[in-house]
Amino acid sequence: MTEQTQQERKPANKRKDQSVSESGFATKAIHxxxxxxxxxxxxxxxxxxxxxxxxxxxxxxxxxxxxxxxxxxxxxxxxxxxxxxxxxxxxxxxxxxxxxxxxxxxxxxxxxxxxxxxxxxxxxxxxxxxxxxxxxxxxxxxxxxxxxxxxxxxxxxxxxxxxxxxxxxxxxxxxxxxxxxxxxxxxxxxxxxxxxxxxxxxxxxxxxxxxxxxxxxxxxxxxxxxxxxxxxxxxxxxxxxxxxxxxxxxxxxxxxxxxxxxKTLDVRMKRHCENAQIIAEYLEGNPKVTKVLYPGLNSFPQASIARRQHSQGHGGLLAFELKGGVKSGLKFASSLSLITLAENLGAVETMVTHPATMTHAAMSKQARLGAGITDGLIRLSVGLEDVDDLIFDLDQSIKKATS
Ligand SMILES: Cc1ncc(COP(=O)(O)O)c(C=O)c1O
Structure with missing residues (x-):
């Protein structure tokens, strides 16, 4: 159980009253x-x-x-x-x-x-x-x-x-x-x-x-x-x-x-974190994937800041690169079947984006590369679907893109 959940689950006799300031995050978000x-x-x-x-x-x-x-x-x-x-x-x-x-x-x-x-x-x-x-x-x-x-x-x-x-x-x-x-x-x-x-x-x-x-x-x-x-x-x-x-x-x-x-933010964020962590670990173990960036991975360069700063998980976003760079990245994005190629992030549906040509196309190439946004980078916004279905789709698409 995380620190925050323990704090929020205050024993009834430690609470002063039923006021909003005494409630946990999920209750506040609803009421x-x-x-x-x-x-x-x-x-x-x-x-x-x-x-x-x-x-x-x-x-x-x-x-x-x-x-x-x-x-x-x-x-x-x-x-x-x-x-x-x-x-x-x-x-x-x-x-x-x-x-x-x-x-x-x-x-x-x-x-x-x-x-x-x-x-x-x-x-x-x-x-x-x-x-x-x-x-x-x-x-x-x-x-x-x-x-x-x-x-x-x-x-x-x-x-x-x-x-x-x-x-x-x-x-x-x-x-x-x-x-x-x-x-x-x-x-x-x-x-x-x-x-x-x-x-x-x-x-x-x-x-x-x-x-x-x-x-x-x-x-x-x-x-x-x-x-x-x-x-x-x-x-x-x-x-x-x-x-x-x-x-x-x-x-x-x-x-x-x-x-x-x-009203459902708390429960959604928990599932986003759970699914993203499992997918990040799956990608890290896939030999066709050359780099995975997710703050919940021990390999993440700033994992210690993440542990200190994030209260009960590391969110639903991750980024990765495939063997074969841009060419396989673009093929991957168009070979997905359940996951959608789209500009947005943070929704119940899992979405994939190619930042260099989509969300960050307005940046100069020099500024983009300086910021680590390489041409082959893929951003995945992990949604709330069954994680096995998401991994199945990622797997078949990675195979097509790198074969
Ligand atoms: C981190 C972040 N901030 C701000 C924005 C801009 O928000 P909007 O698209 O709602 O104008 C975006 C859009 O993708 C974003 O990802």
Whole structure:
């Protein structure tokens, strides 16, 4: 049994009351902010599909005025994620990229940001192609190495943006270690790959946690969305201001679907971890596979950070390379039958991606190779199917691709 499960399974006589703050993660994900509708008793929160709200008098209202500024369904998702990530405020966005845009919009002309050299390809595209035009400066460094981050800091550094585990090589950053050297810069952690079920960055010293809720949080390949949870009320207020001013909002319907996904997050993450660990070990034992990257393997270069930082498993993502490089990698991707070739990750269905030509195609070849995203690398998002069926499909496809 893991440390966290032991903590969560508090003996009844050690609990003060039945309050949300005393509950375990799975209970919070189901009940914390999602209470039955007070007007009708409906067990499931309604989709408040409305643009505006009747006001009782000028300046007198029930907390909502216009759905760009606030919407009751979206607000419940924001409150739920805030409770799970242990923050002081949550804000939900139309996509993960909208959330990332908002976080960088906290900066002003001349400010400098440090970004992990391995991140989802859309982040450097946003920074290099768009935000650099507004006088922001970016350095891409190996945030897995604390000394490299220290060397890149300057008085102008206002933000350190890390993704851990990172897309697609699973490279880790020691959040606690970076929080201790960051000075006044805000440490932002993209927690998309693990979710608060497995890692709570604010507990580890981060200032801001960010998600593409498109992935594990919603978990069913049905929406796009993003979220930001902050350690301080001030950062939350600043982000809500930016969100309203820039129109970077989530829709009530997507928020409702995401809330539905959230209710099963804990149980899904456990199965993602279980399946991914078994598959990583199978791949490691397959002579046609030349490299496997999964933080739960003893061979993973940063296995000690993984054990310290991840609470009850290492997530559903892994990456690997086949003998024969790019050619066999591409043949493998098109020979699968149960597993789908697709851009997304973190859903119930197992999906495979070729990062060099798909998710990270926007990066220059030099930056890609520098970050370890080789042309033959395959990313696997392990879903919730029976693991034997997944291994059967991987096996037949590896055989076809390498014969
Ligand atoms: C780690 C990570 N962060 C952010 C994003 C961007 O999220 P979205 O696609 O919801 O805009 C992605 C997308 O793949 C991602 O993998």
């Amino acid at each position: 914390a902010a999602q209470t039955p509708d007070p007007t009708t008793g409906a067990m499931v929160l309604p989709i408040y599909q409305t643009t505006t709200y009747a006001q009782q008098a000028v300046g007198v209202n029930k907390g909502f005025t216009y759905s760009r500024t606030g919407n009751p369904t979206v607000q419940v998702l924001e409150d739920s994620l805030n409770i799970l990530e242990k923050g002081q405020g949550g804000a939900c966005f139309g996509t993960g990229m909208a959330a990332i845009t908002a976080v960088f919009a906290l900066l002003s002309q001349g400010d400098h940001a440090i970004i992990s050299s391995v991140v989802y390809g859309g982040t450097p595209r946003l920074c290099n192609m768009i935000l650099s035009r507004y006088g922001l400066k970016f350095s891409y460094v190996d945030t897995g190495d604390v000394d490299t981050v220290r060397a890149a800091l300057s008085p102008k550094t206002k933000l350190i943006f890390v993704e851990t585990p990172a897309n697609p090589t699973l490279k880790l950053t020691d959040i606690r270690a970076i929080s201790e050297i960051k000075g006044d810069a805000k440490l932002v952690v993209d927690n998309t790959f693990l979710t608060p079920a497995l890692q709570i960055p604010l507990d580890l010293g981060a200032d801001i946690t960010l998600h593409s809720t498109t992935k594990f949080i919603e978990g069913h390949n049905s929406t796009v969305g993003g979220a930001i949870i902050t350690k301080t009320k001030k950062d939350h207020e600043d982000l809500k201001y930016l969100q309203n001013a820039m129109g970077l909002i989530q829709s009530p319907f997507n928020a409702w679907l995401t809330l539905r996904g959230l």
